[in-house]
Amino acid sequence: MVNGLFDDASLMQQGPVNLSRRRFMLTSAGAFVLGFGLPARQARAQAAQGPKYRGTQVPAFLEIRPDNTVRLQSPFIEGGQGTFTAMAQIVGEELDADPSTFLVENAPAGDEYAVMDSGMRITGGSMSVRNGYPAMRRLGALGREMLLQAGAQHLGVPVSELTTQPGQVVHVASGRTVKYGELAHVAMDLPVPDPASVKLRDPSQFRWIGKSVKRLDIYEKSTGKVDYAIDVRVDGMLHAAVQHAPRLGMTVGSIRNEEQVRQMKGVHSVHRLPGAVAVVAERWWHARRGVEALLVNWVEAEPGVASDIRVMPADFSTEEFRKHLATVSGKEENAETKGDVTRGLKNAHTVVEATYFSQYVNHGQLEPPSALARYNPDGTLDVWLPNQAPDMFRADMARRTGMDAEKITIHSPLLGGFFGRHFLYDHGSPYPQAIALAKATGRPIKLIWTREEEFLRDALRPMAAVRFRAGLDTTGCPVALDVVSATEGATEGLGTKRGKDLDPTALEGLTNKAYDIPDRRIAQLFVRNPATLGYWRSVGNSMNDFLYETFLDELADKGRQDPYELRLHLLRDNRRLTTLLKAVADLSGGWKRGPFTAADGSRRARGIGMASPFGSEAAAIAEVSLENGRVRVHEVWEAIDPGKVVNPAIVEAQVNGAIALGLSQVLLEETVYENGMPRARNYDGYPILALNQMPRVHVKIVESGEKMGGVGEPPLPAIPPAVVNAVSTLTGRRIRSMPLSRHDFAS
Amino acid sequence: MELNINGIQHHVDVEPDTPLLWALRDDLAMTGTKYGCGLAQCGACTVLVDGQAVRSCVTPVEKVAGASITTIEAIEQDDLGKRVVAAWVKHQVPQCGYCQSGQVMAATSLLRQVPHPTDADIDAAMVNLCRCGTYNAIRAAIHDLASGSTDGGA
Ligand code: FES
Ligand code: FES
Numbered sequence: 060m061v062n063g064l065f066d067d068a069s070l071m072q073q074g075p076v077n078l079s080r081r082r083f084m085l086t087s088a089g090a091f092v093l094g095f096g097l098p099a100r101q102a103r104a105q106a107a108q109g110p111k112y113r114g115t116q117v118p119a120f121l122e123i124r125p126d127n128t129v130r131l132q133s134p135f136i137e138g139g140q141g142t143f144t145a146m147a148q149i150v151g152e153e154l155d156a157d158p159s160t161f162l163v164e165n166a167p168a169g170d171e172y173a174v175m176d177s178g179m180r181i182t183g184g185s186m187s188v189r190n191g192y193p194a195m196r197r198l199g200a201l202g203r204e205m206l207l208q209a210g211a212q213h214l215g216v217p218v219s220e221l222t223t224q225p226g227q228v229v230h231v232a233s234g235r236t237v238k239y240g241e242l243a244h245v246a247m248d249l250p251v252p253d254p255a256s257v258k259l260r261d262p263s264q265f266r267w268i269g270k271s272v273k274r275l276d277i278y279e280k281s282t283g284k285v286d287y288a289i290d291v292r293v294d295g296m297l298h299a300a301v302q303h304a305p306r307l308g309m310t311v312g313s314i315r316n317e318e319q320v321r322q323m324k325g326v327h328s329v330h331r332l333p334g335a336v337a338v339v340a341e342r343w344w345h346a347r348r349g350v351e352a353l354l355v356n357w358v359e360a361e362p363g364v365a366s367d368i369r370v371m372p373a374d375f376s377t378e379e380f381r382k383h384l385a386t387v388s389g390k391e392e393n394a395e396t397k398g399d400v401t402r403g404l405k406n407a408h409t410v411v412e413a414t415y416f417s418q419y420v421n422h423g424q425l426e427p428p429s430a431l432a433r434y435n436p437d438g439t440l441d442v443w444l445p446n447q448a449p450d451m452f453r454a455d456m457a458r459r460t461g462m463d464a465e466k467i468t469i470h471s472p473l474l475g476g477f478f479g480r481h482f483l484y485d486h487g488s489p490y491p492q493a494i495a496l497a498k499a500t501g502r503p504i505k506l507i508w509t510r511e512e513e514f515l516r517d518a519l520r521p522m523a524a525v526r527f528r529a530g531l532d533t534t535g536c537p538v539a540l541d542v543v544s545a546t547e548g549a550t551e552g553l554g555t556k557r558g559k560d561l562d563p564t565a566l567e568g569l570t571n572k573a574y575d576i577p578d579r580r581i582a583q584l585f586v587r588n589p590a591t592l593g594y595w596r597s598v599g600n601s602m603n604d605f606l607y608e609t610f611l612d613e614l615a616d617k618g619r620q621d622p623y624e625l626r627l628h629l630l631r632d633n634r635r636l637t638t639l640l641k642a643v644a645d646l647s648g649g650w651k652r653g654p655f656t657a658a659d660g661s662r663r664a665r666g667i668g669m670a671s672p673f674g675s676e677a678a679a680i681a682e683v684s685l686e687n688g689r690v691r692v693h694e695v696w697e698a699i700d701p702g703k704v705v706n707p708a709i710v711e712a713q714v715n716g717a718i719a720l721g722l723s724q725v726l727l728e729e730t731v732y733e734n735g736m737p738r739a740r741n742y743d744g745y746p747i748l749a750l751n752q753m754p755r756v757h758v759k760i761v762e763s764g765e766k767m768g769g770v771g772e773p774p775l776p777a778i779p780p781a782v783v784n785a786v787s788t789l790t791g792r793r794i795r796s797m798p799l800s801r802h803d804f805a806s
Numbered sequence: 807m808e809l810n811i812n813g814i815q816h817h818v819d820v821e822p823d824t825p826l827l828w829a830l831r832d833d834l835a836m837t838g839t840k841y842g843c844g845l846a847q848c849g850a851c852t853v854l855v856d857g858q859a860v861r862s863c864v865t866p867v868e869k870v871a872g873a874s875i876t877t878i879e880a881i882e883q884d885d886l887g888k889r890v891v892a893a894w895v896k897h898q899v900p901q902c903g904y905c906q907s908g909q910v911m912a913a914t915s916l917l918r919q920v921p922h923p924t925d926a927d928i929d930a931a932m933v934n935l936c937r938c939g940t941y942n943a944i945r946a947a948i949h950d951l952a953s954g955s956t957d958g959g960a
Contacts, residue, residue: 138902139900139901139902139903139938140901141901273898274898276900276903277894277895277898277899277900278891278895279903280900280902280903280906281891281894281895281899281900281903281906281910282838282878282879282881282882282891282907282910283837283838283839283840283877283878283879283881283906283907283910284838285903286837287840287904289837289840289841290831290837292835292837298832324821342820342828342832342833343828343831343832344820344824344825344828344832423937424902424904424937425840425842425848425850425902425904425905425935425936425937426840426842426902426904427841427842473902473903474902475840475902475903475904476901476902476904476937476938477902478937507841509844510842510843510844510845708898712898712901712940712943715939715940715941715942715943716901716938716939716940717939718939719936719938719939719941720937720939741843741844741845741847742843742845742847742848742935743845743847747935747937748939748941749933749935749941750928750929750932750933750934750936750941750944750945751929751930751933753939753941753942753945755942756942
């Protein structure tokens with residue numbers, strides 16, 4: 060697909076434009092088209108001049124084609140969260156172009172696309188829309204300004220007499236119009252105006268921002284027309300499959316049947332890689348069959364040798380590790396303190412103590428990891444791979460290959476789900492192997508990990524054992540709270556060394572709770588994990604809000620308080636959260652805890668959970684019953700306040716998706732290690748939520764007008780505690796761990 | 807091996823026990839059908855064999871030689887399939903989209919057999935996994951199709 064020729068004739072139709080200033084870009088459909096962007100280097104030089112405004116290199120982002128469609132290079136990747144559509148809405152609003160005329164792609168690596176305030180470019184932390192919002196609006200406005208300038212030249216009138224309508228420049232006095240597509244070749248070669256000078260549209264005049272604009276990728280995704288990384292093919296490529304060492308850190312000793320496997324049908328070659336063996340073949344099925352037939356003697360890691368690897372011990376078991384977390388003692392590092400918790404506990408009328416647990420979980424994105432690597436005759440390297448941060452991956456490839464990063468091109472196809480899976484996890488992605496195999500064979504290599512290899516090398520959401528101690532006053536209200544979490548955060552769990560500051564992802568969701576408890580301390584007891592850790596949708600909040608909010612219900616019960624009333628009381632000075640909590644109660648028809656008998660005769664109860672993740676606020680109520688000793692969730696009501704909203708329909712879809720994943724975690728999911736290996740290697744041993752377990756979902760979006768927060772992750776953390784609190788109410792049993800499938804409610 | 811796929815006769819040079827999924831993807835470059843688990847667990851690889859939803863990752867080609875195979879690439883050539891796609895668009899079902907080829911095939915198969923499925927019918931038939939949690943949108947789209955309000959042109 061990549062070796063095709065572009066059509067020279069189409070190039071000539073554009074008029075006499077300096078060819079050196081054009082870029083040739085590859086569309087997702089596989090054909091070359093003309094771009095009007097500046098060469099990347101020039102764009103970078105200009106970007107360096109204006110660090111105050113990021114993402115202002117209009118020609119690097121926008122291509123307006125002769126047919127008036129707009130091709131946008133998005134700094135953020137689309138993996139189902141609707142980012143591409145949101146980007147088209149935001150840019151289109153200011154550019155004055157209908158989002159439905161946009162074709163959005165993931166931008167290549169390059170500084171000019173680092174639009175985040177941090178100067179980085181990652182898709183994660185529910186950052187894309189909230190962080191990209193100002194930059195992408197400005198970008199659209201700058202583009203419009205350039206089109207107006209070009210229109211003035213074209214029509215021979217002063218720019219002050221011109222305005223725009225969607226997709227065209229208009230000279231009102233004469234009634235003349237010119238389509239953007241006719242002006243683009245001039246406009247995109249004009250100097251980019253001063254970013255400070257552009258005027259943004261008044262939000263009251265928005266036509267697309269804030270509206271449920273249809274998503275741009277739905278038809279293609281409903282008809283199998285999207286090429287994910289796993290679907291990409293290039294001329295001359297071979298397929299590869301790998302078998303990893305059963306435990307990270309082990310290396311290949313000998314292969315007992317290498318010659319036999321080499322003779323197997325379709326097999327091209329057999330390879331030894333760090334901690335893995337690979338088979339290359341003309342077809343992936345042959346590669347897989349070959350690699351699974353290989354009989355490898357794996358050699359234990361030598362102690363202390365692999366300093367950059369988390370060597371997995373042969374006796375590691377999650378069950379033992381959980382006990383260790385519950386009992387280990389050590390340095391307690393305070394992340395948040397207020398008042399005097401020692402005094403608060405001493406003066407309390409009642410003290411409540413309990414230990415709560417979270418489990419390891421897998422990402423389980425439906426697209427297994429893959430990578431396609433191709434060395435080109437000119438010494439450059441092209442790599443196609445699922446990723447949430449092209450620049451970081453490119454830098455890593457440069458480091459591994461010793462190549463200049465400029466010689467490496469990263470292609471980032473749409474993601475078949477990510478949920479945090481496609482960050483840079485050492486030993487967690489196939490691209491180093493694909494690059495090594497491409498080098499060894501001299502052919503482009505597409506490597507697909509089987510689901511089984513994926514379960515073996517996925518980075519896990521951390522485990523924690525959290526020791527709570529709380530003091531209640533004579534009315535039963537919590538007045539002191541001491542929290543010590545024995546855990547390791549996802550960020551500090553990426554490498555082999557710990558940073559010097561506390562990892563905020565370790566405790567988020569235990570920290571930053573809005574409840575007015577005057578004396579409190581939230582601390583971490585750092586415990587190194589043998590397993591590789593990673594980010595999982597809503598990161599620390601995915602477990603910590605469960606731990607906190609279920610303990611809060613335990614306190615409510617001990618203090619004979621209603622959990623809804625208690626939350627309202629603890630939030631009495633917080634208008635935003637009081638509004639939100641009341642909104643979710645209203646949405647559910649008024650707070651009703653139960654147990655009660657439903658219309659179908661089943662006994663049911665409801666529970667609440669709240670969370671403040673990623674700059675947004677969420678509150679959820681779940682209604683549950685028991686069916687044959689198993690928990691059934693019937694309804695979930697959730698109110699979410701992300702401050703402002705770009706696309707309500709996408710927000711609602713994201714809430715549905717986050718609820719599904721939150722439910723999956725609390726009902727079913729747990730990664731179990733025994734003897735240093737994961738027990739489950741496919742979905743049969745690691746069940747995830749299915750359609751028949753999905754409750755009805757009711758969403759209320761509250762736009763408080765506060766600073767824009769995230770949307771993809773924030774609806775998740777409130778779900779597990781809402782469900783477990785409901786189950787505790789229904790069964791009269793206190794539940795202090797996930798998943799519920801571990802608990803037997805039949806007795 | 808001769809395979810009838812989307813009304814066209816194809817010759818594929820594979821061993822008889824090769825899963826249909828990999829014959830489609832690697833030999834015929836039809837990558838709309840997805841690999842998710844390879845173990846009949848997820849449904850991403852669902853195709854229709856004589857109108858029935860089948861998991862192609864565990865279906866050897868020798869078993870379907872002579873049968874009529876439909877993949878997502880041709881789903882809109884079928885009236886019902888076209889309506890299913892239209893309902894998917896109307897209800898904005900997909901998120902990441904990776905499971906959706908399989909979901910559309912499974913829904914088409916269900917509606918062919920049960921034109922007006924109940925919730926229980928949908929629960930029983932729509933067992934394909936979706937990690938993005940599009941289940942409620944899938945259910946709504948199927949109910950909409952059953953009530954006949956979505957036509958092929960929607
Ligand atoms: S790939 Fe066939 S069922 Fe998952
Ligand atoms: S839409 Fe992503 S797995 Fe279903």
